[in-house]
Amino acid sequence: MRDLRDLTRYRKKLIHHRTSEQNRIHKILQDANIKLTSVLSDIFGVSGRRILEAILNGEKIETDGLRKMVDWRTKASITDIASAINGRIRRHHRDMLRYHWEHMGYLEETIEELEKQIDQLLSxxxxxxxxxxxxxxxxxxxxxxxxxxxxxxxxxxxxxxxxxxxxxxxxxxxxxxxxxxxxxxxxxxxxxxxxxxxxxxxxxxxxxxxxxxxxxxxxxxxxxxxxxxxxxxxxxxxxxxxGEPYHELRSNYLEEKQMNKELKMIEYLKKKGYTIPPSEQQTA
Known part of the structure; x- marks a missing residue:
């Protein structure tokens, strides 16, 4: 159990580090006027990774090539994506992107290894x-x-x-x-x-x-x-x-609980001799 705790806590830290690297990549893309985030909901998804790898390699991305990179489920049009990646990327941007990209890849490999060890300990x-x-x-x-x-x-x-x-x-x-x-x-x-x-x-x-x-x-x-x-x-x-599985209560159970509480209070007051106006009973 102590080993499992060490692994899950370390996995959490590595996930935070990966998120930090992704944020740095976001920042460099913005600095290079590449607006991928405006056309892709997740630039680290299938389509985004293919495009980023092409940018890192200094490839000239044509419309036909872009169409092969973009997953068919992507909602944005090829024209919009092509316009978004038409920035002013310099050699410095590519170098910095590569540092963060490689570190992110290393973190993802390590997280994957941790997942396997965690899965074994959870047997x-x-x-x-x-x-x-x-x-x-x-x-x-x-x-x-x-x-x-x-x-x-x-x-x-x-x-x-x-x-x-x-x-x-x-x-x-x-x-x-x-x-x-x-x-x-x-x-x-x-x-x-x-x-x-x-x-x-x-x-x-x-x-x-x-x-x-x-x-x-x-x-x-x-x-x-x-x-x-x-x-x-x-x-x-x-x-x-x-050892019993979770059973879902109704989403409005809080309102029903409060209503039942108020009804019980009304009944209690009636037994004590109080008169409850009909309007208040209907509200309850």
Whole structure:
């Protein structure tokens, strides 16, 4: 488990380094007035890599050659792409691009090797990986990080709240000079980061976690992602503890929960002898 933790953390660092190199390539292309990003959603996809390699090699890209480089699924027209790569690239630009390109290639090869080692170490935990992979926003890479950071034996945590607190996604309760704050503790940085990333991955989805984040974000802004990370870790805890797969609640479960809460309150007040106006009952 310690070996797995070392590998997943190192993989995360290398991915950050690769992103940095990609950003540097973006900057050099902009400096050379090559606007590939305006016509390709990902310049490091199939089409983008072919074009970049041709630029690095100093090739003169004609329309026919460009048509062979561009994948058939690319939405931009050949004319628009040709116009975007018609910049002012100099020898210096090509040299710098080559340095970053080769380093990026080295990082990608290393990440691939790490993936193989991680996959081997996860062999005893295939069931747990599949269970965690079923949670919205969690893929197999994220599942590997969850297992590496918190293990698969949930008996080491007294409850899901203890796990959330250990990960640093539980609000604190501090008071100083009469002022209260709910700032979270630092916790396990790697686990906290991957939990938040998984939450953000559900942004365009329609599920419990996405609904929870949107609901909290409306009231508390950026705190919504931390609160939802708490929910996600609670789900992961219960799944690993019980061995039961994730079951999706309705995306509007929060609204239904609040409505049921209000209806119970109305019934309680009625039993106590209070009269509830019909308009308020209909709102509830």
């Amino acid at each position: 005893p935990y295939r069931k747990e990986v599949e269970l965690l992979d079923g949670i919205p926003g969690v893929n197999k890479a994220a599942a590997a990080t969850f297992i590496a950071e918190m293990g698969v034996d949930m008996s080491v945590f007294k409850s899901a709240k203890h796990l959330a607190s250990w990960a640093g996604v539980s609000p604190g309760n501090y008071e100083s000079a009469g002022k209260k704050t709910s700032k979270t503790t630092q916790g396990n940085k790697a686990l906290k980061t991957i939990a938040v990333e998984c939450v953000l991955a559900t942004s365009r989805q329609n599920n419990r976690i996405a609904s929870h984040r949107k609901s909290i974000t409306k009231r508390q802004g950026m705190k919504g992602r931390i609160a939802s990370a708490h929910v996600l870790l609670t789900i992961a805890y219960n799944i690993l503890k019980t």
